[in-house]
Amino acid sequence: MAKITVKANGPYLVEGVDVVDNEGRPFKTEAGKPVALCRCGQSARKPFCDGTHMKVGFKSEEHA
Ligand code: FES
Numbered sequence: 001m002a003k004i005t006v007k008a009n010g011p012y013l014v015e016g017v018d019v020v021d022n023e024g025r026p027f028k029t030e031a032g033k034p035v036a037l038c039r040c041g042q043s044a045r046k047p048f049c050d051g052t053h054m055k056v057g058f059k060s061e062e063h064a
Pocket of ligand 1: 010012037039040041042043048051053054
């Protein structure tokens with residue numbers, strides 16, 4: 001089952017899915033491990049988080 005966790009002031013942590021580009025080619029990820037997708041827009045490794053959100057002071061307030 002896929003699961004997306006919205007991290008406070010950080011990335012989307014995605015589990016149980018393949019991440020593919022706009023032509024359907026899969027990005028290389030570690031099998032069975034969650035991936036962190038950037039939502040601050042500042043990562044140098046998009047679509048993945050590279051930790052830059054901490055340097056730029058990204059803030060989020062989402063709660064279910
Ligand atoms: S959310 Fe981590 S670099 Fe954007």
